[in-house]
Amino acid sequence: MYRNQELYNFLKENSRNLTEEWHENINKQNTAGVYASNDPDVVHALKEQNHEFHLHFIELFKKEEGEFFQDFKPWIEKIASDVEHVKTPIQFVIKEFKNVRNQYFDYIRRFAELHPEIARKEVDIWSDIILKEMDEVILRFIETSFKYSQGVLKAQQETINELSAPVISLSNHQGLLPLIGDIDTTRAKMILENTLHQCSQRDIHHLFVDLSGVAMIDTMVAHQIFQLLNALKLIGVKATLSGMRPEIAQTAVQLGISFKEIDIKTNLAQAIDKGK
Template identity: 50%
Template sequence: MHRNKELHDHLLSKARQLTEDWYNTIDKSNSSGVYSSNDPKVIENLKKQNFEFHQLFCEVFIIDKDTFYKRLDDWVLTIAEDKHHLETPTHNIIQEFMRVRNQYLDFVNEFAQNCKEENIFNQMRLWEDIVIDSFDRAMLRFMELQNEVVKKQLQSQQQIIHELSTPLISLNADTALVPLIGNIDPARAKMILENTLQQCVQKEVSHLFIDLSGVVMIDTMVAHQLFQLIDALELIGVKPILSGLRPEIAQTAVQLGLNFDRLTITSTLSQALTIKSNNR
């Protein structure tokens, strides 16, 4: 049985010392990110996070494992989401987890040496095992949770990039331009369709220039989605005018059997603007 109230109380009484000893022994010359910061607020928060960990970790010796792991996961998540830890190399963070683990093993050994219980050697091995297992879980959960946080950030950034890469530019009260540049994959094509329709409704656009002169190549699926956009624009009362259609894209559209009969197409954007001006 690894539970021991006296060991819990002993470790808890050392919590502040553990934090100060840990921070003072960080090799700041070989660390980066949060561990090498000179900002007093960052340092204070780092010590606070470490002290909270000690207050939590001591409970492994008095509460059931499931409850402890749930509380441990909650603390690990706050570190995984912490801005300064996200800016810190993962290997530095894992290194600090391991140093704190060694602190606990030293204190457990110290407690066992002063303990007069029978079979204390076996008991100490049990305590050491629970410390090692709990830190292993903490490190594993940290890497898992931080990976999830980084993934969400990348997805959010990717969405912003897609939105910025398909701007709808108002030319006058009822006319707008969507200049498409670079490679268009299915995800970006879907974003173009959704954003363009939404902005056309919001800005009350009746004529929309779609310029493809900056698009080098698209596959059949993307071509199909772009022409779905054209059909959808007509359904909401927007007249699309297509310019800069490269031969390769035109060939893909023909192979898909797409109908150009109702669509105004020009070689360049300037020609498209001239047609619109002459129709006023």
Template identity: 50%
Template sequence: MKNNSELYQFFLDKTWDLTEAWYKSLDKSDPSGVYASTDPDVINATKQQNYAFHKHISEIFIIDEEEFIARLETWILEVTQDEQHLKTPIHFILREFFRTQEQYLDLMDDFANLHTTYTQQEIDSWKRRIITTMDKVMIWFVEENHHFSMKRLQSQQEMIKELSSPIIVIGKKTALLPLIGDIDTSRAKYIIETSLYQCANKSISLLYIDLSGVVMIDTMVAHQLFQLIEALNLIGVKSILSGIRPEIAQTAIQLGLDFSKLTIKSSLQLVKDE
């Protein structure tokens, strides 16, 4: 690629002016996200991120694409993982990328008017370079934003799973497993794995499994619950079920599930009173 230091310097000199003009014309009526913030710290951080981006884009006229991508990577990762941008709908962010692209194309026209020695072909070539670069940057940004969002969502889901099936120690070798909400096959499998591990790790010999927070259960989940109780028995842990709601009891009868071999209490209060 032809090195054009004059064009680079022209863009570089305009970077902060571009940022100020961009923010001044910004639609601040978005219902949520970084562009709607009135927090001075958020506004300043957003301007600095925009300014840093302009400085990177200026370099496309003096370095090759591979080096440009390497230099821009830190900015991409920083902004896509920025909490304020994660709260911003992606179509708002893309809208600002396109507005910024228009700024660059207008600036290119200003350059052409001031430097008439350059041919229209050269100017058009630089404009195509801007558009191509912005297209790649936007795709890259969306991919990284999606990747980080999914990674964070997975982490949150794992935390929810852990919180939704905790083993609570209530005595020297006694613990409680309170189950709340819907239990599907995936969650039932997770409960089995974590309960066995935690009971063994905490030297539990008696586990109360409370179902008062569960409103629905199917045959597959019920069988997995039985598997949990059998597996606990194999590692020396006795299980007691409590809090089976009337609707679950009715469903169990309709499904032909056999609870006769299990120790069952109507509520945790009865367990406590004993």
């Protein structure tokens, strides 16, 4: 335990040297992202992040593993969501973790040279600890990065889905839902949910659903669209359908969907004009 404290003090005293040596030895020709940057602000931030890493990592010689990782967690989460690191391919981030790990092996040898009385077995124990805990740090970083990326993708997809079914408010409690592009089953379900929510939120009594921007839909999507029209009726919103292409009409007929109770107009201009 006494030797652990001495090693801890040695590494802490050299924490800035660890950072400077690490950054100086980065081969900018064989890396990418944040590690290849020459921007002074980016470089400064990167060095500070690396130094913070050392201040956390050397605590493994003082703390129990559970406490060690609990205190390390905020740093891992910060780097996993850092803009510059997010833009850096994960293999280059892992490569630098391994380079830092090798630095620790080197510094342990330096420490042992300063203290000839230290047995080889003790050096091996320290090396095994560093290897084990660094691998665990890398694993936790990868897991945290993945969760962050998944969260970002989910948020982006939700935004895209919301924008893909925009209800445009018109006068006299009227609204317009212009559907454009390909519609798959997932998007069709999102359109149904978003449209009902927006009509209720904006107090829309009459919604014009325009399909002129939709070239083709499959039977499942056609069913979803007509479910939307029925759902609108249930919440007291009158729906007028316009811009239906022959291909879409044919699909609806094949499904056995009845047009009797659906207000249909040839084009959007006609629908809005009749809705006045």
